[in-house]
Amino acid sequence: xxxxxxxxxxxxxxxxxxxxxxxxxxxxxxxxxxxxxxxxxxxxxxxxxxxxxxxxxxxxxxxxxxxxxxxxxxxxxxxxxxxxxxxxxxxxxxxxxxxxxxxxxxxxxxxxxxxxxxxxxxxxxxxxxxxxxxxxxxxxxxxxxxxxxxxxxxxxxxxxxxxxxxxxxxxxxxxxxxxxxxxxxxxxxxxxxxxxxxxxxxxxxxxxxxxxxxxxxxxxxxxxxxxxxxxxxxxxxxxxxxxxxxxxxxxxxxxxxxxxxxxxxxxxxxxxxxxxxxx
Ligand code: KIV
Ligand code: NA
Numbered sequence: 001x002x003x004x005x006x007x008x009x010x011x012x013x014x015x016x017x018x019x020x021x022x023x024x025x026x027x028x029x030x031x032x033x034x035x036x037x038x039x040x041x042x043x044x045x046x047x048x049x050x051x052x053x054x055x056x057x058x059x060x061x062x063x064x065x066x067x068x069x070x071x072x073x074x075x076x077x078x079x080x081x082x083x084x085x086x087x088x089x090x091x092x093x094x095x096x097x098x099x100x101x102x103x104x105x106x107x108x109x110x111x112x113x114x115x116x117x118x119x120x121x122x123x124x125x126x127x128x129x130x131x132x133x134x135x136x137x138x139x140x141x142x143x144x145x146x147x148x149x150x151x152x153x154x155x156x157x158x159x160x161x162x163x164x165x166x167x168x169x170x171x172x173x174x175x176x177x178x179x180x181x182x183x184x185x186x187x188x189x190x191x192x193x194x195x196x197x198x199x200x201x202x203x204x205x206x207x208x209x210x211x212x213x214x215x216x217x218x219x220x221x222x223x224x225x226x227x228x229x230x231x232x233x234x235x236x237x238x239x240x241x242x243x244x245x246x247x248x249x250x251x252x253x254x255x256x257x258x259x260x261x262x263x264x265x266x267x268x269x270x271x272x273x274x275x276x277x278x279x
Pocket of ligand 2: 057
């Protein structure tokens with residue numbers, strides 16, 4: 001497969017072919033995403049929850065993002081890689097945002113950055129793009145702002161709230177973003193926003209009318225303990241947790257019973273050498 005570029009993504013959008021995006025947080029999850037033929041890999045700050053055991057994304061630091069981005073970049077050879085700007089790395093000033101974005105590209109080896117927020121980010125987005133870094137805007141449910149949003153809540157459920165989302169998207173498009181993530185909003189709202197924009201939208205919990213979809217990899221592969229909360233929009237396509245724990249339980253039992261390792265998992269020694277050794 002050929003390396004995916006912004007041009008590839010624009011062509012998919014123009015053809016009306018949905019863009020497939022998945023998150024990755026380390027080398028194996030990135031490698032698997034690439035093998036599965038994903039157009040885009042997102043190093044989302046959801047890695048704080050899925051790879052670090054945090055309660056939410058607000059604690060994730062630049063240093064942590066950089067470590068995970070580098071690991072993903074080694075695993076994803078063809079997909080276009082986007083890295084999240086973590087909370088605290090871009091809000092203070094456009095200068096801060098440019099510096100953080102440059103670090104994600106230079107040290108994290110991602111191809112573009114994603115930024116959560118709305119119209120207030122116009123000047124910031126312009127500055128990042130002037131540095132030659134493609135920007136994905138993230139509107140709707142923006143988890144870094146959960147304290148202000150009153151938790152992980154669906155957005156755009158009133159006409160006023162939907163209008164705000166559309167305005168945010170229009171201003172961010174004007175500032176130059178090349179793509180949007182639309183998170184947790186009614187499908188009609190996401191479809192309307194998509195139809196008003198000239199750049200692709202990637203939906204998560206935003207229905208089938210977007211220009212593409214994204215899911216968190218460990219959610220859609222079922223790589224989490226039974227009973228953990230997952231949002232309504234997650235479809236579990238596999239049962240990685242079930243398969244991994246099943247294997248480990250069998251391994252533990254076979255260790256305890258000495259059934260493992262049987263001879264085929266050992267290294268042989270010749271009878272002559274053994275006899276000499278045993279003397
Ligand atoms: O951090 C993340 O994984 C994300 C996606 C859910 C869009 O931002
Ligand atoms: Na994120």
